Amino acid sequence: MMNENLYPDPLNKLIKTIARLPGIGKRTAERLALSLHEWQEEDLKFFGEQLIGLKANVKSCSICGNFSDSDKCKICTDSQRDQTIICVVENAAQIAIIEKSGSYQGLYHVLGGRLSPMNNIGPENLNLSNFKERCLKASELILATSPDFEGEATASFLSQELSDYNLEITRIAQGIPVGADLSFADSASMAMAINSRRTL
Ligand SMILES: [Zn+2]
Structure with a gap:
């Protein structure tokens, strides 16, 4: 079970969002969110841009x-x-x-x-x-x-x-x-x- 008090709010929100993906449980979402937090700032920006442009770029x-x-x-x-x-x-x-x-x-x-x-x-x-x-x-x-x-x-x-x-x-x-x-x-x-x- 994920303890919501373990992490600051932004991290909890990210975990909740990742857990919406198919086949991803709370624990995997937690692991992925923590892994993302270790990424370089520029890699995270690149990832974010891909997400923001997804709907507009893939029609x-x-x-x-x-x-x-x-x-x-x-x-x-x-x-x-x-x-x-x-x-x-x-x-x-x-x-x-x-x-x-x-x-x-x-x-x-x-x-x-x-x-x-x-x-x-x-x-x-x-x-x-x-x-x-x-x-x-x-x-x-x-x-x-x-x-x-x-x-x-x-x-x-x-x-x-x-x-x-x-x-x-x-x-x-x-x-x-x-x-x-x-x-x-x-x-x-x-x-x-x-x-x-x-x-x-
Ligand atoms: Zn076609």
Whole structure:
């Protein structure tokens, strides 16, 4: 247990902030905060600048929603990629996992979430403004939403919306444990899931 009287307030505040990061408990946060306090002033300033500029410097690609430092991301502007296949993911972090798996050469579309009636998240809350327009130019769509209830509901909603399109719609398969959060899937599982996708 962290004793709040052990440290001055600024250090306690830093520990509390670090503990908000995923997978970081109070004790690890305490250790990291103390470690940061040993850094040189200029290194801390550099770290602080990176944090302050994070939102402004890392934006969303205007086409697919991937992380990008300019209007269009590196994947959308890469002419070597297969422009006829689009992989739909829930968040931009999943793109890095699929890319690391080396099993995919097409484009992406980031939904920015998934359908969740319980949390009042409907289709209007997802990044779908240019989605159908993109699908018109594609020949295959891979639905790589999570294999849990909301992820499946999102996948079936999208496939119904596109049922009139001349598009092969596939769903990622084995390799991803049921109920898993795809943001933390490993690349090997993701490669298997993409390679063994099935037609919906
Ligand atoms: Zn993009």
